[in-house]
Amino acid sequence: MSIAKALSNAVSGLTATARGTETVAANLANAMTPGYARREMAVSAQTLGGSGGGVRIDGIARIVNASLMAEARSAEAARANAATLSTYASRMEEAIGIAGDPGSLGAALTGFETALQSAASRPDDEVRLAQAVDAADQLARVLNSASTEVQKSRSAADQAISRDVAALNVGLERVAYLNRRIAVIEAEGRDSSSLVDQRQRLVDDIAKIVPVQEVAREGGKIALFTKSGAVLLDGSRPAEISFTAAHEISADRTVGSGALSRIQFDGAELTESQMRLFSGGSLEANFTIRDELAPKLQNDLDALSFDLHQRLTDSTVDPTLTATSTGLFTDAGNRADATSIVGLAGRVKVNAAVRPGDGGQLWRMRAGTHAAAPGVTGDNSLLRAMTAALNKPSGALAGSDFEGVASLSGRFALVESRVSTIRVNAEAETAIRNGQADTISSRFMGDGVDSDAEMQKLLQYEQAYAANARVIQAVNDMMDQLLRI
Structure with missing residues (x-):
């Protein structure tokens, strides 16, 4: 040499x-x-x-x-989905309360029943009658507050959807830009690894919103598809994804009524079945809250409120009532109608006729909601009849999620149990998803740089x-x- x-x-x-x-x-x-x-x-x-x-x-x-990276992205999407649902479930349990807690639905009903029994023992005592009215007010306020929290959660989910769609669009635009830059750099024979790293981070963030599949294309480019096959990016321009957020959400505003929007994909709003194209991440979780879980809970609260209304708007309980008059509990001052109970939990109020602050008289708790005179001060028949009506087993409202016959307290307890079960299941699912994501992340990191x-x-x-x-x-x-x- x-x-x-x-x-x-x-x-x-x-x-x-x-x-x-x-x-x-x-x-x-x-x-x-x-x-x-x-x-x-x-x-x-x-x-x-x-x-x-x-x-x-x-x-x-x-x-x-590549296979481990795809697995890690799917796990992170599942983690984001479970965390979103768990946060909602915890918030609803706090609003409804746990059986036995002082601020729960069941506690408010128990407080009202106790106040009625106390007033029945001394129907001539205006202090006890006032306590019964206050307890009825408290029960109505708890139902109002729970309904408000449910609608707040729907509004929060709607705004979160808007943010997710905006982040998705920004991420896809950045990936498309990096695709073009990487293709140019590789064509010039230079190293594009740092740009590929940036692109990977962007795709990781996108995958938390909606799980994606990454497919390599020539020139160092990639294409992105949802797990169910929707094309997010395959070429120089990403798909057009938009969403119209609602300024305010109430119980009667739903997707079915046309008041709320789904995702618009390439200019067309997706149908209910097509929404499965975006399943798996935080985006799907927020749609589930807004359109399924929260409306179902609102339906339960409305059914409870109507049950409460009906039990005490019965002429066999209060003889001063007619077929059209209002009972102790009203629909914003009116008699509730089974055909329009959507949102009733947010409108239920105690009849002004028994509220001194609204010009009413306390003695009507004893003599009847529409009584013209105080009657016999020692007569406790109405107070005892109202207590019995609350505890009487009755059939479920048609169209509600309740079945069979039950007392009002039984149905209140059932709703509390449902909410607690959803929270427990959501937390268990979150723990599982966190464990899976952490395990796969550790494997992915271990497959990376070994010092x-x-x-x-x-x-x-x-x-x-x-x-x-x-x-x-x-x-x-x-x-x-x-x-x-």
Whole structure:
């Protein structure tokens, strides 16, 4: 081997070890950086004139386990979905209350029944009659408050959908831009790894909103599809996704009535079945809250309110009532109608006729809601009849989620139980999804930068550098010897 060739081989070796050292340093520095993929230097033997000519750097390879990355994204989408539903369930349990808690629905009903019994023991005592009216007011307020919280949760979900769609559009636009930049850089033969890292982080964020499948395209580009096959990006421009948020949501505003929007995809609003194209992430969870879970709870509250209204608007309980007159509990001052009870829980109020602050008289709790005179002060028949009516087993309202016959307290307890069960199940699902996501994330991180392996490579590069440096030193000594001859 000639001196020139030996020198060329050593110089190429020094260049390769320097580049390899840079790669190791970058890997160690970015070991915990989200979206960063481990780099490996690819080298091959260089041939000059049919014989060995040193080492050639073929490029820097970005090492990613594509199947594990896809699994991690699906797990993060499931985590986001479960966390959103769990937050809603906890909020609703706080609004409805747990059986036995002082501020729960059941406690308010129990307080009203207790006040009626106390008033029945001394029907002439206006203090006890006032306590019964206050307890009725408290029961109405608890129902009003629960209904308000349900609608607030729907409004919050609607706004979250709007934010998710906006973030989805921004993310897809950025991915499309990076696709174009990466294609240009790779066409010029330059390293695009840093841009690919940015793109991976963007796709990771998109996958939390809606699970995606990533498909490689030529020129370093990628295409994105939802798990159910909707094309989010395949080419230079992403799909057009839009959503019209509602300014205010009430119980009667639903998707079915046309008052609320679904996703518009490429200019057309998706049908209920087509919404499955966007299932799996936080976006689907918010639609589930707005259009399924919260309306179902509102339906239960409305049915409870109507049951309460009907039990005390019966002429056999209060003889002063007619078929059209209002009872102790009203629909915003009117008699409730089974055909229009949507949102009744938010409107139920105590009849002004028994409220002194509204011009009513306390004695009507004893004599009858529409009584013209106080009657006999010791007559407790109406108070006892109202207590009995609340505890009497009765049939469920047609169209409600209640079945069979039950007392009012039984149905209140059933709603509390349903809400608590949903919360417990949601938290259990969240724990499972968190565990799965953390496990897969650990596997994915473990498949990335291994600091021990990188340090071993660094030692190998150090040894290779020293060996090539000795060759250059030997060539230098030989040249000195030749010059001295």
